[in-house]
Amino acid sequence: MRFLVVDDSSTMRRIVINTLTKAGYSEFAEAGNGSEGVDQLTKNSVDCVITDWNMPVMNGLEFVRAIRANASTKTVPVLMVTTNAAKDDILEALKAGVNDYVIKPFTPDVIKAKVTAVTTK
Numbered sequence: 001m002r003f004l005v006v007d008d009s010s011t012m013r014r015i016v017i018n019t020l021t022k023a024g025y026s027e028f029a030e031a032g033n034g035s036e037g038v039d040q041l042t043k044n045s046v047d048c049v050i051t052d053w054n055m056p057v058m059n060g061l062e063f064v065r066a067i068r069a070n071a072s073t074k075t076v077p078v079l080m081v082t083t084n085a086a087k088d089d090i091l092e093a094l095k096a097g098v099n100d101y102v103i104k105p106f107t108p109d110v111i112k113a114k115v116t117a118v119t120t121k
Helices: 010-022 034-043 060-069 087-096 108-119
Strands: 002-006 027-031 048-051 078-082 100-103
Touching (some): 002 010, 010 027, 010 108, 027 034, 034 048, 048 108, 060 078, 060 087, 078 087, 078 108, 087 100
Parallel strands (some): 002 027
16 A cells, blocks of 8 residues: 655654554655645556645645545545644535544554545445
8 A cells, every 4th residue: 555645744754654664554645835735646546645734835624625626636545634723624524525634642552543444435
């Protein structure tokens, strides 16, 4: 399974990738914002996108909307991992097309469970 991890923090990308690696996954692409994420999706086929919300250039919600508007990526599972914890934010993300939502900080078990949930539906 190949993941695209999108976050403006290289440290957070590394934490997510390390967490996924410990869960047994080994194929990753990375992007520092939603615009770079869209570029990655044109170059690479991925099985799951994990994205932050708060990023420069193109934020996570704009990125998710771009994924859902593109015929070739509209069914790719998207897990949003963010500090935005308000109920309204979660609802907005779900309306935009996010499959599931994780609030930072997270545990490896939460990431593993959420990835399993969104990729086995």
